[in-house]
Amino acid sequence: MSVNKLIYVHDPMCSWCWGYKPTWQKLESALANILPIEYRIGGLAADSDQPMSADMQLQLQGIWKNISNQLGTEFNFNFWRECQPRRSTYPSCRAALIARSFNKEPQMIDAIQQAYYLKAQNPSDEDVLIKLCEKIGLDPCLFTQQLHSKELKRRFDDELNFVRSLPIQGFPSLVLIKNNSAYPIAINYTDWRQTLSEIQSYL
Template sequence: MNRLYYIHDPMCSWCYAFKPVLASLRQQLPDDMEFVALLGGLAPDTNDPMPEAMRQQLQDTWRRIEIKVPGIEFNHDFWDKWQQTQPRRATYPACRAVIAAHSFDFLEMDSPDSHQFENLMIAAIQKAYYQQALNPSDKQILITLAETIGLDRSAFKKVLEAEACQLELDKQIAQSQQMNARSYPSLVLGITQNDSKNSSFWPVSIDYRNAESMLETINMLLEFED
């Protein structure tokens, strides 16, 4: 089966900006193509405060996105009130929260293929970070967000802190790196020939304004490999 891999991080501002066009792209993919989201993991765990230069760099990135991508806005209170929000360059906690939330999809939904809680957690993290000036690097924030999407606090906390959660994140990071996806968001088309178990991987350039150019690239690659 052919697959379109989406490599992302819930605390990647460019991934947040790409969300509307990604939704449009997914709706137009061929029916026989599987969409696979992988967490790339922008920044590992740390308790160190974010340096001033990096705080300024990231706020400048938010401003560039607001100019480049129509309809995307950020709450800059997160940076203006940095003494209260206490930014850290750590996105692994948010990535683990997405993995932990997805584990409840298998327990509570009729179909094991459902990604309902996974998607709800991504949306909750992005809303908290980009609109509510909350810090998803903090475990307690993530546990509270899990409760807002309908998960039990104590059960979610147990899964979030389990070693298996970090092992799954390590696995997804390694898989994305094997496809040479080292910036976020990234799209990689995996094409499997009918007579082979091996896949070839092709990068698809991101377009933050519309899905058409990406669809053209995908269709061209499918025809080339046919």
């Protein structure tokens, strides 16, 4: 028997996901007794040890300003002065996957977003992720072991392959699974009720 569900595709370091968060939380709450919700990691930027280029830094700061102007989202721009940015979100994605195993994925996502966007910390760095795992109650030694494990690499590869099979164009994205078919759901960044109405029209 097929199970209807809503898939939320995101990346913990996606700035538009951070901007969407207040609206998403209202939608998620409204769907609590209507439809199961499944989080999936999108994988925005692959592993890299190289410093982010100046052009990319300016581009991302411009996106932050745009989101803040459109949605009123808070950003701490000290990040760009106090950290060495890298175009690498895969480490934070893996951290979210580890937390999922302990039913703490939302807590890890929230900790990563708070660190990145409000506290000027860099979740591309492993030491930051280890501190965040402790903050949400995970064992740092076990977390570190899993972060470098072949099993986690396999799970992450499977996750990315699955996400790439979905009808999405970026992050965040919503996909409704009904009767083994996938339907893209339009995201309204400020009106959760509109998105809810679209979802309900399929049910």
